[in-house]
Amino acid sequence: NKIELQNLVQLGKIGSGNSGTVIKALHVPDSRIIAKKTIPVETNNELVINQLLRELTIMRSVKAHPNIVEFYGAYYDQSSNNELVILLEYMNCGSLDKILSVHKAFCQRNKASPDKSWFNELAISKISYAVLTSLSYLYKNYKIIHRDIKPSNVLINSKGQVKICDFGVSKKMVNSIADTFVGTSTYMSPERIQGNVYSTKGDVWSLGLMIIELVTGEFPLGGINDTPDGILDLLQRIVNEPSPRLPSNLDETRYKREITDFVNRCCVKNERERSSIEELLCHDFVTKYSSAENDKEFKHWCKKMKNYIKSEKQLKKEETERMKFE
Numbered sequence: 122n123k124i125e126l127q128n129l130v131q132l133g134k135i136g137s138g139n140s141g142t143v144i145k146a147l148h149v150p151d152s153r154i155i156a157k158k159t160i161p162v163e164t165n166n167e168l169v170i171n172q173l174l175r176e177l178t179i180m181r182s183v184k185a186h187p188n189i190v191e192f193y194g195a196y197y198d199q200s201s202n203n204e205l206v207i208l209l210e211y212m213n214c215g216s217l218d219k220i221l222s223v224h225k226a227f228c229q230r231n232k233a234s235p236d237k238s239w240f241n242e243l244a245i246s247k248i249s250y251a252v253l254t255s256l257s258y259l260y261k262n263y264k265i266i267h268r269d270i271k272p273s274n275v276l277i278n279s280k281g282q283v284k285i286c287d288f289g290v291s292k293k294m295v296n297s298i299a300d301t302f303v304g305t306s307t308y309m310s311p312e313r314i315q316g317n318v319y320s321t322k323g324d325v326w327s328l329g330l331m332i333i334e335l336v337t338g339e340f341p342l343g344g345i346n347d348t349p350d351g352i353l354d355l356l357q358r359i360v361n362e363p364s365p366r367l368p369s370n371l372d373e374t375r376y377k378r379e380i381t382d383f384v385n386r387c388c389v390k391n392e393r394e395r396s397s398i399e400e401l402l403c404h405d406f407v408t409k410y411s412s413a414e415n416d417k418e419f420k421h422w423c424k425k426m427k428n429y430i431k432s433e434k435q436l437k438k439e440e441t442e443r444m445k446f447e
């Protein structure tokens with residue numbers, strides 16, 4: 122079942138983030154499509170590299186869970202410029218940030234107003250359940266805290282599954298990979314920004330911010346680019362200003378009051394007063410969509426997202442072709 126790097130055929134770039142690049146690849150022996158993540162490693166130090174690989178084995182030791190992206194293996198490839206290669210289950214509807222950006226492009230193209238987010242209440246409830254239940258599993262069984270919940274680390278496939286990835290990467294690992302990695306994220310909780318000890322509730326804060334972004338299409342508290350000081354200023358605002366909230370004039374035909382209450386329990390600045398993962402798993406907003414009928418509807422929604430992404434990609438391709446001739 123082990124995947125050998127030489128049996129992979131690269132199919133195209135999926136995306137790139139702070140740490141590296143993700144490529145879609147075909148594993149020829151069993152025709153499996155996988156995601157191949159490549160992270161440049163700054164160091165030649167064998168001890169550090171072995172430490173990294175050991176940490177990645179922790180990922181391997183995490184037993185399969187329906188809401189965690191499957192891990193197929195990690196390699197250190199010295200032949201190709203000191204790269205760390207991580208092989209993961211491919212999620213064919215992509216990440217939530219991708220869906221957000223396709224929605225924006227779609228609205229622009231169709232001159233539609235962007236206020237009707239594609240993320241309806243059912244979708245956000247399903248996503249919240251998936252995030253909470255996988256976080257609970259990781260902590261209960263492995264004492265792993267995710268630390269990096271954000272739209273690009275929550276992935277969807279057309280089977281109607283929601284899975285999280287990129288968890289438990291330690292500080293040491295983060296520091297030894299590419300210098301472009303800043304190690305800070307705007308989804309970090311106030312206690313983490315301030316450098317205090319933090320718990321699994323840090324991930325709860327990030328989930329709250331993510332939900333606001335899914336509903337409104339914008340990162341709350343104003344974006345990084347709103348001020349000349351960028352991210353540092355934004356982090357200051359997270360610490361000093363009142364908690365972000367969902368807009369008070371939410372479209373009542375699309376969102377009910379449970380979602381507002383749910384977000385209000387996630388986005389509490391004082392960690393001790395913030396709800397825990399286990400408490401939120403019992404919240405009405407999460408439990409009310411658990412029927413088989415809802416599962417079916419959500420699967421349908423995922424397929425729709427996949428089609429939107431596909432057609433947006435096609436339109437973009439055509440546009441680039443046209444530009445070549447003009």
Ligand code: ADP
Binds near residue numbers: 136138141158210213
């Ligand atoms: P970041 O999460 O900071 O954006 P990553 O390198 O983790 O950076 O991922 C880059 C992009 O690749 C993500 O935004 C996501 O859209 C995509 N991606 C990552 N892992 C997978 C996967 N297993 N299946 C499909 N797409 C993925």
Ligand code: MG
Binds near residue numbers: 138273274286287
């Ligand atoms: Mg990621």
